[in-house]
Amino acid sequence: MKKLYNVLVIEDDSFIRKVLRQTLKDDFEVITKENGMEGMSWLEEGNPVDIILSDIQMPHMDGKNLIAMLRASPVFKKMPIIMLSTFADSDTRIACLNMGADDYIIKPFNPMEVKMKISTVLRRTEASKVVQANPD
Amino acid sequence: MKAVSDSNEPFRILYVDNDERRIKSFQRAFQPQIAVTDVPDGWSAISYLDDNEPVDLIVYNDTLNTRGFMNAFKAKQSRTKIPIILLTDQETIDLTADPYHGYVIDAFPYNFSEAAFQIRLNYLIQKRDYQRSGRVVYKPISVRMPIGKRAFDIGLSFFILLAISPLLLVVALLVKLDSRDLFSTDQNG
The missing domain is CATH 3.40.50.2300 (Response regulator)
Structure with missing residues (x-):
């Protein structure tokens, strides 16, 4: 059965990609890409994506560049993105949120937490769409 | 072309x-x-x-x-x-x-x-x-440690630890004497 939401997972570690796919496949359509460049290309090709889950440290295009790219694009600037990283320091977390990330999950993660954070971010963005559609 | x-x-x-x-x-x-x-x-x-x-x-x-x-x-x-x-x-x-x-x-x-x-x-x-450039795939690098260096590392650290062990003992004793319990916290809520 086709799932309601498309989650784009961008992560260079194939093991973590596998774990995330396993974790999310029951609730979401999962697409995995191995770096920001491939992920961004997927978006540009006009494939439907509702939320992005992205690593920070990756070859070719890292997570921070990906956020900057999304937020600079008039079409993708509202695309929800959750960062997933081993960087646990608050400086990196704050920098990412300040650049426009919607949430931040530290590795190693609890799979249930990832699932719930995706749901909460989606709930907020969907709610804001409804608000925009009906101004009163 | x-x-x-x-x-x-x-x-x-x-x-x-x-x-x-x-x-x-x-x-x-x-x-x-x-x-x-x-x-x-x-x-x-x-x-x-x-x-x-x-x-x-x-x-x-x-x-x-x-x-x-x-x-x-x-x-x-x-x-x-x-x-x-x-x-x-x-x-x-x-x-x-x-x-x-x-x-x-x-x-x-x-x-x-x-x-x-x-x-x-x-x-x-x-x-x-x-x-x-073609999609370059980065392979993880594996490095083999030369046997001599490994032996040197272990040998030297063994002797240094041995040499400073009396000092470590004294420090441990001082810590023990200074505090009644080695570790305790009092948390509410």
Whole structure:
């Protein structure tokens, strides 16, 4: 059965990609890409994506560049993105949120937490769409 | 046709617009990185693409019959790899729908921020090089430690630990004497 939401997972570690796919496949359509460049290309090709889950440290295009790219694009600037990283320091977390990330999950993660954070971010963005559609 | 792999070559843009001032300011803003060819409408753009080597990006003014241009553009398979950025006053644009799907990669308002466009442009240039270089896969490096170095490390640290062990003992004793319990916290709530 086709799932309601498309989650784009961008992560260079194939093991973590596998774990995330396993974790999310029951609730979401999962697409995995191995770096920001491939992920961004997927978006540009006009494939439907509702939320992005992205690593920070990756070859070719890292997570921070990906956020900057999304937020600079008039079409993708509202695309929800959750960062997933081993960087646990608050400086990196704050920098990412300040650049426009919607949430931040530290590795190693609890799979249930990832699932719930995706749901909460989606709930907020969907709610804001409804608000925009009906101004009163 | 020669295969060129020099990443310093300018990024070739076909700019389709009938507003001279906008073309000029676009060129001025991104000058050294890009080489702009401008044409005034969609049909000239199609014939330019037919007669010349492929460009790296098409920037298209949405008021110039975008749908007609897209249909003519899609008719030829070899062109479809060229990404298109629309200049438009549409508030929202759905790239997953026709006629944009798979061709138009982004849409900027006419009064776009140069900084934002610059970020987008840098990425497209990077992407061109990335695609040319082939998708390089990085393998994890494995390093074998020489036996001699390993033995030296273990041997030396063993003797140093042995040498300072009386000191460590004294410190441990002092800590023990100083505090009743080695570790205790009192937490409420």
